[in-house]
Amino acid sequence: MKTVGIIYNPDKIRAKAEVSTLAKWLKSKKCRVEAIPSSASHAPFMDFAVILGGDGTMLKAGRLLSPKGIPLLGVNLGSLGFLADTNPSESRALISQVLSGLYETEERMMLSVVLKSKTKTIRHLALNDAVILSGTTGRILNISANIGTEFLADYVGDGLIVSTPTGSTAYSLAADGPIVHPNLSLFVITPICPHTLAERPMIVSTRHPLSFQAATKDGKVKPVLSIDGQLRYSIAPQDWIFVSRAEHSLRLIVNPKKRYLQVLRTKLKWNERG
Template identity: 35%
Template sequence: MKEINIRKIGVILRPSTPELKESYYRLEKVFQKYNIEVLIDSISGGMIGIMGMEFDILCQNSDILVTLGGDGTLISTVRRSFKYDIPILGVYAGNLGFLADVQLDELDDFVEKLSIGNYRVDERAILEARFTQNANEIKRYAFNDIVITRHSVSNMIHVETLVDSKAFNTYHGDGVIVSTPTGSTAYNLSAGGPVLFPLTNVFALTPICPHSLTQRPVVLPGEFSIEMKTPMEKALVIIDGQDKHELDEGQSIHIKLASSKVRLIHKNEFNYFDVLKEKLGWGA
């Protein structure tokens, strides 16, 4: 992986958390110590009372993005910045996450390593979804998952699924989760889906509370594409738990892995299995 020449960073803070102001100034001081200019997006800046920069302009003027918060902040930033192909570093404020692995207290040491190229960049798959809304084609990206679920809590949903345009399965139940390897430890895991190593180029289909016990999670190769539709009722499409869209009866959503990857900056010693053991209590 080609080394990134880091002269400017763009900072995004966890929303609705003005108490991060002091943490932001600590972060800014660390990066400036290594002659790296610090920019901040306008929403984050407004939250802590400083002038910021509109997000798209921030992406165009930054060598990397730095999120300060948790995994949710990083996931939102990934989706918003994906078209700019810009690497992202997650600094966590609170508990260790699956994605943000640098804490504020160790930031000085890490930025020193960052300034001399002592870090690694992991490439992770992201889902691309296309569907039609009000006669317009909508494209959305999901770093964790896309959930197709029932529009009304009183009804079961029927989700017809095609793989590479060939009939595959019809899911009967509360819905289906389409998960990336990164998202496999989120809703997918709660629904009984498999844990996928985050750097693999695959995705999982996991039924939610299926009507039949024969319905089981399936892992598909990344080169496959799927089409999902609900011929008998409306459906909700929920992207990364953050965006919600409505599908009409019989309307399709097309999902595949995007041709480009998300680039996350990590410490060289970052070990995904150590995170799994700590977060899930494995081996306890």
């Protein structure tokens, strides 16, 4: 008997309704079902998980389940649905294929993000990005960046994004970063509104970890570390932020009808001609 997890956004009425319907259908297929809200901090064993929600729910599920190597199938109940690219109407057919073992997965690199201060160390995974931002509008940040033991640059501006290839189509893209195919393994470093024409996005190897320190020019407001746009922590001037490739990757179940380049065209209107 296969165990199927259902990760859902408890704040979405549609998601809660779909949990009941999907669980009943899975049980008719002789499956054991584990329904887990996306806010959970722990998850039991499951053969694979169906994610009900939007891309935000997928990000939470990715951080929760990637260390366990559990494959994820995203069913879009949100708006964009770039990660959760399967429509509810086609989900049953795809889930049936997964139950039969007739499916493929692709590996999505994740980030290991560490915020180290004098008194504590905070560790998180990120599927999309780690972002250093000013704690308020109108405050310019100074961010010192290193690759391994080598100094990279002092960035001056509104902030800095370190994204995975998966995250290259999220905040980084909005800040004029490049689109990177998600099967690659690399960091995308994208300045946010830099105060010089010389600072441009940069693609670097994951062979060496990245490290950063950040402070506002007047020192009155603490910068913020944002992880996948969902977790936020204040940064003191003496704190260090370390970003490296995570030990585990996300296993994403591929919808054969929604290949990556097709999703780029349909969701982001890439290469469309009017």
